[in-house]
Amino acid sequence: MNPSVMTRRVIQLDAFGGADVLQLREEPIAPPAEGEVQLRQVAMGFNYIDIYQRSGKYPLPLPTGLGHEAAGVVESVGHGVTDFQVGDRVIYMNAGVGAYADRRNVDATKLARIPDGIDEIMAVAVFFKAMTAEYLLHRTYPVKAGDIVLVHAAAGGVGQILSRWAKGLGACVIGTAGSDEKCRIAREAGCDHAINYSQEGWVERVIAASEGRKAHVVYDSVGRHTFLGSLDCARKFGTVVVFGAASGPAPSIDPELLNKKGCLFLTRPSVFPHNADAAAFRANADAVFQALRKGWIKPSVSARFPLDKVADAHAMAERRQNAGSIVILP
Incomplete structure (x- = not known):
């Protein structure tokens, strides 16, 4: 591979099945397109929906990546992006599958800033799950x-x-x-x-x-x-x-x-429709980070796995051995 070409490491699968279908590959990554940013991903979240999609219970078009959320640092921005700049710390959970990677181009409308005082690993340990809790507690049934x-x-x-x-x-x-x-x-x-x-x-x-x-x-x-x-x-x-x-x-x-x-x-609701609009997504993310600051959300990381051991993360979750979050690191 040409050493001047930017590459990334990414998990992909060509067939549905057990954790052994997860394959780590290296491939070129293009510069961000118009409206996109390129992230150096610092931490990726694991969620049980990843198992459903890997196994085919919730089938995806093949071949496919996997994973819905990650936190990282903006490395470059595409034309027309004004909300973010290089060096911003950001997070996402609704940019489509493919978060299991060390770099990724993401639509800027799918990103929210991580506030000062909250690190990427702690943010990603709770974000998708907390965004799920946010709509369940405030819209599906407004708890009082x-x-x-x-x-x-x-x-x-x-x-x-x-x-x-x-x-x-x-x-x-x-x-x-x-x-x-x-x-x-x-x-x-x-x-x-x-x-x-x-x-x-x-x-x-x-x-x-x-x-x-x-x-x-x-x-x-x-x-x-x-x-x-x-x-x-x-x-x-x-x-x-x-x-x-x-x-x-x-x-x-x-x-x-x-x-x-x-x-x-x-x-039978879902987190994604509640966060399809950029303004709503960022407002909901703000609510999550406010709850985190109040102590209503406390990050609990059961285990951390490197990207090349992501199959072990899936196996742990399927055995229900984790009490709390699993985080994947590049």
């Missing part, structure tokens, strides 16, 4: 003081942020997790009660924790294992939010069941 909130997988990356942020908003937070150790982590993350959903009778224990009042909103990222129980944990006119499927897709139901369970509201 006095609400009872049920968070499944409360020891996970999103779960910890949801729990602590909801607590900061004045809610009573009930968390569930898949082991007693993870229940301990959920309590440390702000849950008033933490219940092991791998044990029989977890629904009854959730209801008892709310003194029979049940939850105003249930945030369910587990899916198949918890979904039907989630319907039983929501109060009359309550909201059940399915935003993931860690244990498999939630079972299909007859809509009449929602009526029988108490005229429930059921929704």
Whole structure:
């Protein structure tokens, strides 16, 4: 390869499957096009959607890159870019797949600045997850003081942020997790009660924790294992939010069941439509960084993997060995 040509290291896959389909390649990278910036990426985030896309559960056109978020430093800017300059520290999570790379050209409208006092690794450890929590807590169901909130997988990356942020908003937070150790982590993350959903009778224990009042909103990222129980944990006119499927897709139901369970509201939202507009994305990012400064979000990094060991990061997550975020470093 011509030594004068700028290159990058990037993870790509040509087929769906296990973690072994992830391939590290070196390839040329062009200068940024009009409206783009070129980033030297300092840290990349890992999210469970990466596994869904790698495995083909959420299929992508092949061949493809992987990864949705990264933080880095602007190295060059394309024509027409006025919002950023060389040396700016920035972050993104909605620029399309391909974040698993040490350099990347990104549409400038997809970037937000990282405030002073927050380093790139800590920012990327929470950003995608916190942006998920932001829309769940403020738009899918606007949580207010006095609400009872049920968070499944409360020891996970999103779960910890949801729990602590909801607590900061004045809610009573009930968390569930898949082991007693993870229940301990959920309590440390702000849950008033933490219940092991791998044990029989977890629904009854959730209801008892709310003194029979049940939850105003249930945030369910587990899916198949918890979904039907989630319907039983929501109060009359309550909201059940399915935003993931860690244990498999939630079972299909007859809509009449929602009526029988108490005229429930059921929704399956996504972070990306809530951040499709540049102004909205940057305002939501500001809300995340403000919550970080208030201590409502506390970065928790379970593990760091170099780019050439990204398959090990996927394997750890699939074994559910991480309680908190996984960060990938170039």
